[in-house]
Amino acid sequence: MDTWKLEAFVKTVDLGSISRAAIALHLAQSALSQHLSNLETKLSVQLLVRTKQGVEPTAAGRVLYRHAQSIIRGVDNAVQEVKSASDGPGGRVSVGLAPYSLAAALAVPLIEAVRTAAPRIVLHVRENFGGILSEAIATGQMDLGVLYTPVPLRAVHVEPIDRERLYLAANAKAGLAATVSFTALTDVGVFLPSRQHSIRLAVDAAFQQQNLFPRLLGEVESMPTLLELIDRGLGATILPLSAFPALDSHPGVRLHELEDPVAEIGLALCTGSHQPLSEQAVVVEGILKGLLADRASMAKAQALHGN
Structure with missing residues (x-):
């Protein structure tokens, strides 16, 4: 699974809005929506519920959100450790x-x-x-x-x-x-x-x-x-x-x-x-x-x- 898609999902949950997340990620809203839809298809579960106020994670979405944060943080730490191994x-x-x-x-x-x-x-x-x-x-x-x-x-x-x-x-x-x-x-x-x-x-x-x-x-x-x-x-x-x-x-x-x-x-x-x-x-x-x-x-x- 592409970690970038996980980052996009986490940003969407954090902001509670696909449109605001798209702006923060420098993406077209339609492109972000497609990324999220592909993620749901890959996992065969609904991750987000669309409301009048924006979006909210489903129960499955909250589980993915928790694991995604850990994965993203682990990748960031790995990159930092590799870059600074000699320093x-x-x-x-x-x-x-x-x-x-x-x-x-x-x-x-x-x-x-x-x-x-x-x-x-x-x-x-x-x-x-x-x-x-x-x-x-x-x-x-x-x-x-x-x-x-x-x-x-x-x-x-x-x-x-x-x-x-x-x-x-x-x-x-x-x-x-x-x-x-x-x-x-x-x-x-x-x-x-x-x-x-x-x-x-x-x-x-x-x-x-x-x-x-x-x-x-x-x-x-x-x-x-x-x-x-x-x-x-x-x-x-x-x-x-x-x-x-x-x-x-x-x-x-x-x-x-x-x-x-x-x-x-x-x-x-x-x-x-x-x-x-x-x-x-x-x-x-x-x-x-x-x-x-x-x-x-x-x-x-x-x-x-x-x-």
Whole structure:
């Protein structure tokens, strides 16, 4: 199967319109339509449904779209590796990082380290929920990721890195003790990530161990917004220690250890088990492991200093 036809199909799905895809591909609309029709004939399935708004993939089309992305990316990587074989590793490497974590703090250092060690590598760094990133790794759309308690998938290899303790961040004027039990937390209103996030599942599980429920004030995904809410005394939050920056610029925020139970969440390095990492991805993996080892203790020291 011609990879160009796959690229045309992917572009059509991405833009949701044959006419817009034809313009992007510098083709006549009739020529693109013929290419797509030939692809459907070759596969003996309908790949696209025409609507008033444009086109949408069928169930078979979504399957082809997922595989086509992996194939196109593999071809691009192969071309880059062949071209740069004598100049060191090069090409695109995609890395997923869990938000609210030590991993998120690694984005800039990782890019800097890769530029120094292997300047021909182009990094694509993405932050998202663990389930979304796990699926991207499983389908070959992403090379590796640092995720919280990733969703178990047969096509994803999980290498545990560390376990992070969860802490309560509250306004200093709340007058809370240095250590707070989950029973006492039922009187404290909290802002938490949505239930799509592994951290929220860990927090809910800790409450449920005591047959309790959090007094949820809202679901907030932005760390700056959470700190602003706490600064203003509008509520508290529960996150891993490494999620909190040095708190010198947030004097109104205090961190408190949680007990009964002690709540923790696992952090893991995930890669696809369906095929080996490319040469450039192996380089990035090594750099990432080194940064994780160096930054774990540093992040804890900075956060405790801020407290």
